[in-house]
Amino acid sequence: YDDAIAALTRAVGPDVDPKLDAVGQYNAYFALGEANAAKSSTREAIKDFEAAAGLQPQNAIPVYNKGVLQEQAGLKPDAEASYRSALAKDPGSIQIQTALGLLLAVEGNAAESATLLASAAPKLTQDAKAAPIYARLGDQYAKQNDYANADQARRQALALNPDDADVRLALAGSEMMRRQYVAALAQYDAAANLRPTDPAIQNGRGVAYKNLKQYPKALRAFQQALA
Secondary structure (H helix, E strand, O other): OHHHHHHHHHHOOOOOOOOOOHHHHHHHHHHHHHHHHHOOOHHHHHHHHHHHHHHOOOOHHHHHHHHHHHHHOOOHHHHHHHHHHHHHHOOOOHHHHHHHHHHHHHHOOHHHHHHHHHHHHHHOOOOHHHHHHHHHHHHHHHHOOOHHHHHHHHHHHHHHOOOOHHHHHHHHHHHHHOOOHHHHHHHHHHHHHHOOOOHHHHHHHHHHHHHOOOHHHHHHHHHHHHO
16 A cells, blocks of 8 residues: 555656646545555545545545545544535435435434435345344434334344344334333344343343233343343
């Protein structure tokens, strides 16, 4: 990477003759951004992608890459601005929709996050890679008290990745709210198989059994939680 950065820096420098055309400069700055990012030189990489974006203003990719680096550096307002700018250039990009949706989820903007993730998730490859997007979408719906859509998204997440104990816990909690204690127990039991020493899961099982008036089972579950 050091050799690549040195050569590319010379290529876009003021002393190069003949000078690169606009496409060549774009390619050089983009490659510089990738090289500096690989070396964890985040500040330099952000500047490189900014330069690349200036050379191709309609290209969303360098702006998106800049946003990724800003988010990694903890510059979340800057990252959000970059993602929004990139999405304006390429409104159909699933990658950008997902990145902005996940960032907004962290920032607490549940409504817009849910809209973006709901648009992106069905277009993703239907495998385990899409499962975390559906799981986060469920969380955003739940924050808006839209439990029907929250449960639907979480079930889609489980269909793609049945081994997500957190999603099963969230579904169990939703079933408990509706007083569907048997259905909640099914999710708690599945989660317990995945994380047998998690006290929150055993406590949930205990509460469900207690509501079903199955007190010996409730007691055993609470004892497991305490243990």
